[in-house]
Amino acid sequence: MLMIKVALFFLLPIICFSQVKTLRGTISSETDVFLESANVIARPLQDKAGVRFAITDNKGRYLLELDKNIDYEIVASYIGFKDELLVLKSNSDMTTYNFKLQSSGEKLKEIVIKHEYKAIEIKKDTITFNVKSFANGNERKMKEILEKLPGVEVDKNGTVTVQGKKVTQMLVEGKAFFGGGSKLAVENIPADALEKIEVIDNFNEVGFMKKVSDSEDLAMNVKLKEEKKKFVFGDLEGGLGVGVDKSNLLHSGLFYYAPKLNISFIGDVNNIGKSTFTYSDLRRFTGGTSNYIIKKKTSNDLLYELTKDNVDVVENKSQFEALNISYNFSAKFNVSVYSIFSKVLTETKNIIQNEYLENNDQTFENKIEINNDRNTLNITNLKLDYMPDKNQKWLYNGQFQLGVNNLNGVLNSSTITNSNVFKTISNTDNKSFKQYLEWHKNYSMSHIQTFAIHQFYEDIKPQNQWLTDKPFLMGVLPLEKDMMYNIEQLKQLKRNTIDAVFKHYWIINNHNHLYLNIGNTFETSNFETSEKQLLSDNTINDFINAGFGNKTRYQFADVYGGLECKFKIRKWANKVGLYYHWYNSKTEQLSGNYNFSRKIVLPQWNSEFEFNQSEKITFNYKLETNFSEVPSLSDGFTLQKYNLVYKGNASLENGKFHSFNVFYNKMNLYKGLWLNVFSNYTKRTSIIRNEVIVNGINQYNSPFLGNDPETSILLNGSVAKKIYRFELKLNANLNWLSYYQKLNNVVTLNERNAQNLGLTFRTVYKEWPNFNLRYEKGFSHFSGLTISNYKSDAINGNFDITFFKFWSYKLEYQNLKNINSNNQSNFYEITNTSLRYQKKNSPFGFELICNNLFNIQQKNSYSFSDYVISQQSAYILPRVLMFSMGYKI
Template sequence: MSFRLYVLFSFLVLFQTVGFTQNSLTGKVTDSLNKPLANANILAEPKDSLQQIKFAITDDKGRYRLDLKSIPYTVTANYLGFAKKSFDIQLDRDKTQNIILKESAEGLEEVVLDMPMVVKKDTILYNVNQLTTGEERKLKDILKKLPGMEVDKNGGITVNGKKVTHMLVENKKFFGGGTKLAVDNIPADAVKQVVVLDNYNEIAMLKDFQESEDMAINIKLEDDKKDFVFGDIEAGLGNDEFYNAHSNLFYYSPKTTLNAIGNLNNVRERVFTYDQYFRFQEGMNSIFDKGTTTFEDSYDDFSDFLEKEDVIESDRRFGAINFTQEVNNKLNITGYGIFSKTKESTLVESTNEYNLFTEDRSIATATNNELAMGSISAVYIPNYTDQWHFKSQFKSADDSYTNTINSRVDTVSNAFLNDRFGEQTFFNQTVEWHRKLSREHSFSGVVDYTYDKLTPRTLWQTNDDILAGLIPIMDEPSIRINQFKQTEKNQIKSIFKHYWVLNRNNHIYSTIGNVNLNQTFFTDDAQELDDGTQNNFGEAGFNNDFQFRLNDAFAGVFYKFRTGIFTFDQGAFIHYYSWNPNQENTSVKDRVVVLPNITAKAEMTRSKSLQFNYELKSSFSDASQFASRFYLQSYNSVFSGNTTLENTLRHDLNLRFTKSRGYRGFGIYASANYSKQIEGIVNNVNYEGINQVVTPFLVDNSSETWGLSGNVSKKISQINFRTGLRYTNTTFLQFVNDIPFENRNQNTSYTLSAKTLYDDFPVIEIGWRQSFGNFTLSDNTTNFVTTEPFINFDYDFLSGFIVSADFTSYTYQNQTLDQRNSYEIANASLLYQKESSAWSFKVEAQNVFDVQFKNQNTFTSYIISDSRTFILPRILLFSIGYNL
C-alpha cells in the first residue's frame, strides 16, 4: 500500500471517530463566596464499571469541561480543604452545571487520595490509578497518559513544555537522576503516584533563595511493591540471528533500595545515551553554576566511541546497579555502577562542499567500546541547621576504533585506513556544606576536584599521498603515520555563598569563589618506516608538550525582589583571570571581566507565566586550542593552536511564555532566543588542494544567532491537535586562506499532528513534519527540504492484546543539486498478556520495509555535508516475558 493510501485510510478512521455521540458538561466551581477555585478536580465515574472514568481540572477562573457519553455518570468535585460534592447526570445534550463547595475540616491527606490530580504552587500530584486503564506496561506508558506530559523516543520527559532533569523513586535518585532508564524499565503496575516538582533543588532549605530551572519527577510506589522484589525478564529471538534480552529487578524498603538492569542485544537498542554519559560528569549542585566560567573540553576523540543510533552491525551488553541505604536518621548513602560493552559498525557516504571544492567520501567504521562508571554519595544531616553532601565519581573507558576512508575530489581518489585506540580515566570528588544559621542568614560552600586523562593512539595508513607539503613524508610504497596524544586535567573549584533574607520580598545573595585549572597537552606524530625506524615530525613544527595553567578568582552580588506578580533577580560577577600558556616562554596574562545577569518573571496565573533572562557568559578553551605546534587532526587536516587566545564573551537573551492547558484544553509554549558572540574564536583554514591547515584566533563579533520556537496544543472533542514551529538564523565568520567570509545557516521546521483520545478505540496519531535548510558557505549556497508524514497507532483490544505501530515516510531533497530521495520506516508489535498472568508474548518487526539507509544534511564552520547513513535490515523478533 502506498503512503497516500495510508494517509487516506488513517484520516478516514480519525475523522470517523468524531461521529461518536458525546455531549459536553461545562460550568464553574466556586466557594460559598462565589470565588472561583482553580485546579479543582472534576471526576465523572460511569455507572457501568466497564466504561472509562472522565476527568477534568478547573482553570484559573474555576471553569471546567467534561465530554461525556450518553450514559449515567456520578460527577464529583474535589478541592483541597473543601468538602467534596457529587451528583448524578446523564447527558442527551450539552449542559452547564455550576458547583459550589464548602470548606471542610477533613484532613488534607485524605482529600488528596480521592483526587486524580492535585496542583499546588510548584507541585503537581497525579494519582495514577484514576488516570490510566491498567493495561500500561512501563512507566513511559503511564506518563504519556497524564495531562500535560510528553515522553519522546529517547526517554526525555517534558511537563507543560518544560524538560524534566531529575528522576526520583520514593524520594531517592534513580541511577543518578536520568529519565531514560526509569521510563523504559520501571513496571507500570508498581506506580501509585507521579509527583512533578518544579523549581527543584536537592537542598530543600535553599529552594526559596535561588530560582532553579530544574524539574524533577518523583515516583511513589504501590504499597505491595515495598519490602518486596519486583521486576520483569524478557528474551527474544529473530531472523538472521537477531536477539534481544532484558531484565530488571527492584527492591524498596523504608531504609534500603536496590535496582538492577541488564540488557543484551544486537538490534541496536540504545540503553545508554549521550545525555546520560555527559550528565554523569555533573558534580556540584546547580546552585553553584550561576555566573561561573565555562571551561571547554575538546574530548571529541572519546565521543566517537559512544553508541550510535544508526548502525549496520551491533552487539551491545549493558549492566547497571543502583542502591541507597539509610544508615541512621542522620546519614544516607547512595551509589550506582554502570558497565557497557559495545561492538558496532557504521557506514556513511557523503558529498561534502568545502569553500573551494567538493568531495565525495565514504567512511566505514568499526568500534569496540568498554565503559565502566560509578558514583557513590552520602548525605549527612547532623542537626536541623546543617547538611553535608559528599559525592565521588569515577569513569574508565578502553576503546578501539577503525575506519576506512575513501575520498574523491575531481578525478583524484585517495584511500585511508585509520586505527585508533583510546583510554580515559575520570575522577571527581565533591564536598558541599549548607547551613541555615537563622531565618535571615544561610550559607553554602563547596570544594570540587576533577581529574580527567585521555590518551588516544592513532595510526593512519595509505598508499596515496597524505597531507602532501604539510608533513615531511618519506616516500615509501605504504605510508604509516603514528600519533600519540595525551590530555590530562586537574581542576579545583571552591565556592562560598551567603543568602541574606531582608524580608519576604527582598533578598541579597553574595558569592566568592576560585577555580584553579592545570592542563597538559602532549602530541607526538611520526612516520613508521619499512626498516622499523621512525621519521619524527618534530623538526617540522610538530609535537606538543604543553602545559596550560589558569586561575579564576571571582565574586558576585545579586538582589532579588518581588512586587505583585513580578519577580526580579539581578546582579553581576567580577572575574579576575590569570593564565600562562606555558609553551615557548609565553608570559603570564591576566584580565578582569564583569558578567551581568538579569532574570525577570511575571506569573499572571498559576498556569500562565512570562520570563526574561539575560546573561553575559565567559568561556575558556582547553589546552589543545592554545598549543601552538602542529598535530594531525584527520587524514586531510593538521591543526595548530594559538597561545594568544583569551576568554570568549557572549550575550545570551531568552524570552519564554508558558500557558498550560485549562478549561478549553489549550496550551502554549513559546520562546525567543538571541545570542551574540562579541569576542569569539574562529578558525582560519588554509587550503593546499584537499588538505587543510586549521588555526584558531580571537575576533570581535564572530557569530550571531537568533531563533523562535513554540508549540500549541488544543483539545477539540476527543482529538488533541498539536502544532510546533522552530526557526534559527545563524551568521558567523570564517577565514579561508586569511580571507574573511560570512557564513549563514537558516533552518525552519514545523510539525502538525492530531491524536484521538476516545474510549474503547485505538489511539491514532497522524502528523506531518517538514524542515527547510538554507546553508551559505563562502559563495556556495545549498538548500535542503525534508518532509516526514507519520502515523502512530496503539490499540488495547479483546482481553490482553496490545498492538502498536509507527510509520514515517521521509522525502529528502537537495534543491541546489536537484537530488531527491525517499524512504519509509515502519515498526510494529503485537503483545499478549492474559489478565492476572505473569507471562507475556510479543511479536515485533523493526524496519518493516527493509530500508537500507537514511538521508540527512549537516553544517559545520567549513563543510556542508549531504550524507547517507546505512542502517540495519528488517528484523523480526518473537519475545517471551515474565513479571516477577
C-alpha cells in the first residue's frame, strides 16, 4: 500500500495539470465506406511538441490526443487513396472532424509511402510499429522499446508476447537471429539501432507455402536504421565491484549488417547473477528441427539435469560467447551459421521442510541442500537456404550440441527417527546431433508439394554417486554393512530417430483446399543402468541380483497417412483432418521381450473466424496419443534420489487424450483497448501415471496405464485499457486439474486449482518518466489425502526517469508474501537500482549499479505435490554494488 500511495502522490499532479485536447471522427471513402486501419498523423508546427498518431478501428473511427496551445498539421492516409490535410490551430474549438478520402485511381503492385513514417501499420497478418513514435531516446536495449509498444510484453526470461501470443521466431532484417530465440535479441540489440518492428503472424520462411501451410509461428522482424547498416555498431561494457570483493562484469554486443554479410557477436563474463543464457534457453533454439514433422508425444525426459535452471543462487559465475554469421552468395543461395558457448558455475543453498503424506499418517523431514554446479554447453548450427527459382526451395539445417553438467553437493536429511548426511556427485555428458532437409515445389497455381526428412541422434551419460556413513532405503537397497556407504550409478541412453513426411497441397479454388500427408517415424534406443556399492575393502556389491540394473533395446515405428480439407465460408476458415496411424514397438530387455502394435484414427479440427483485421477467434481440437520413452519401459529398479527408487513397466502402451482450445484477441486503437483470452480443455481417457508407495520419506514409483479419467482446464487472459497517458491492465490465470492417484495401493481422487489475478498500472507517454506498478494475488488449492491452501501477494514495480538531460535513474522492486493453510506467512523483497550518466552525443557512459539493495539473504515459498507439502528457503546473492563504464560504437 505504501508504494501505491507514493505512486499516486507523484502521478496526481501530472493527471491534474496536464493540458490536452482531443480530436475524433471517422475516415471514409468517397462512397461512404469506412476505412479500417487508416493512419492519422498530427505533426506539430512548433518544435516543443511531439508527433501524435492514431489508427482507425473497423468502423473507421479515430481518436487523437493533442497538446493544447500547439498548432498541428493533420494528415489522413490510406493505401489506394489520396491524402487529406487538415490544419488545426491551437485556438480552434474543433473537437470532431470526418475525413473523406478520394481514390487515387492507381492500382500498383508496390506502394510508395510518402510520409516520413506511420506510427502503426496493420495489414492482414502483419503489424508494423515505427519505433520513433514510441521511444524517447533514453532506451538502451531492444527490450525497453518493446515494453512501450501497445499489446507487446517481455517477461524476465526474454520471452516476447504480442496480444497474448508468444513470439517464436526473432528476425533481424529478415534473417533469424541466433536461430530465432528472442532472449539474446531483446537483451543485446541497441535500442537506437531500431527503425521498425514488424510482427508477422502465421509466419513461413517459404513464401509460396504461406497460402497452404497454417503455421502457428509468430515472428518479430527488426528493421534497422539505414545509418546502422554497413557499419559496425553495438556497445562494450565493463564493471568492477565497489566495496564488494570480486564483483565483475564484462559485456559486448557487436553487430554488422550489410546486404550480403551479417555478423553478430555477444560476449558476457560476470559473477553478479546476470543470466545471459541458461539451459532452459535450449528450448528456444529450434535449429535442426523441421516444422513439417509430426513429433512423437513423450512422457519422460532424461535431460532434466541439463535443462533445469538455478535462478536463486548464493554464488554465480558465468561466461558466454555467441557468434552468428549469415552470407548471401547470391540471390538464390544463403548460408547462416551460429555458435554458442556457455559456462556457468553456481553455488546453491536451500532449506526445505517436507511433509510426506501416507494414507493415514505423515512424516516430517528437515533437509538442507548445498550444491556446487558446473554447466558447460556448446551449440553449433549450420543452415543452407537454396532457391533455384521462384517456385522451388531447398532448406538444410544441422545442429550439434555438447553439454556437460558436474555437480557436487552435500545433503542433510533428518526426521524424528533418523538423520543422514549425503555427499552427492553427479556428472552428466550429453552429445546430440539433429538435422533436416526440406524440399518445397510450387508446380502451379493449384498444386504444391513438400518433402521433409529429419534425423536426431543423442547420447546421454549420467554418472551419480551417493556417499554416507549410514544405510538408507533399507529393505529396498541390498546394502552390505560398511563404515562408509558408497553407491555408484552409471546410466547411458543412446537414441536415433528418423522422420520423413510427404505432403501434397491441392488448391481446388480460393475457398477449398485438399491436403494429402504420408509419413513415417522410426526410432531405436538403447538404455543401460547399473547400481553398485563400492566397499571399503575394494570389493563390489552389485545390485543386479536384487532386481536393479537395465539393459534395454527399444524400437518404435509410426506409419501414418492423413487427409485434410480446408474450406472458407466468408470470414470463417476451417480445416478438418483425419489421420490413420499404425504404431509398432518392440522392447528387448533382461526380463524378456514385449511387442506392441496398434492402429488408431486421430481426427482434428481447426477453425478461425476473423471479425476484422484487429479481431479474431480461433478454435482447435485434436485427439492425440503419447508414448513413454525407454527409461519408463525398462523394468529393472533404478535409484533416482537418496529416497526414491523407480521401476519401469515394459507393458506400457499409449496414452490418449482429447484437447480443445480457444483463443480470442482484439486490438482497438480507437478505444485504446487490447483484449486476449485463451482457454484449453484436456480430457485424458488413457493415462500414463505413476503408482506411488511411500514409507516415511522413502518412495517407490512405477508407471502404469490407467483408464480413470483426467480432466484439466486452463483459462488465461488479459484486458488493457489506455486512459489518457496511462494504461490499466487486468490479467487472470486459472488452472484446474482433476485426476486419480494410486498411493500405497489406495486410489484417491485429487483436485488441484490455482488462480492468479493481476492488476498493472503504467505510463504510456514517451515524454514522461516510465512508471510500472503491478499487484498480483494468487490462490492455490489441493485436495486429496489432505487439503492444502496457499495464498500469495506480490508487488512488482519499476521506475526510470531522465533528469538534467544526461542523468537517468532506474529502480526495480519486487516483494512476495506467502500464506499457508495454517495461516503461517513468509515474506521477501528484492530491490535493484542504478544511476547512469551519458551525454547524448558521447560514446561513453558511466553507471553505478546496486542489486539487492537491502541485502536480503533468502527467498521463501510454499509448494505441494500429490503426497508432499513443502516449505522452501532459497539463499540468494548478497548485495552487489558496482561501477561500470560503457562505450557505444
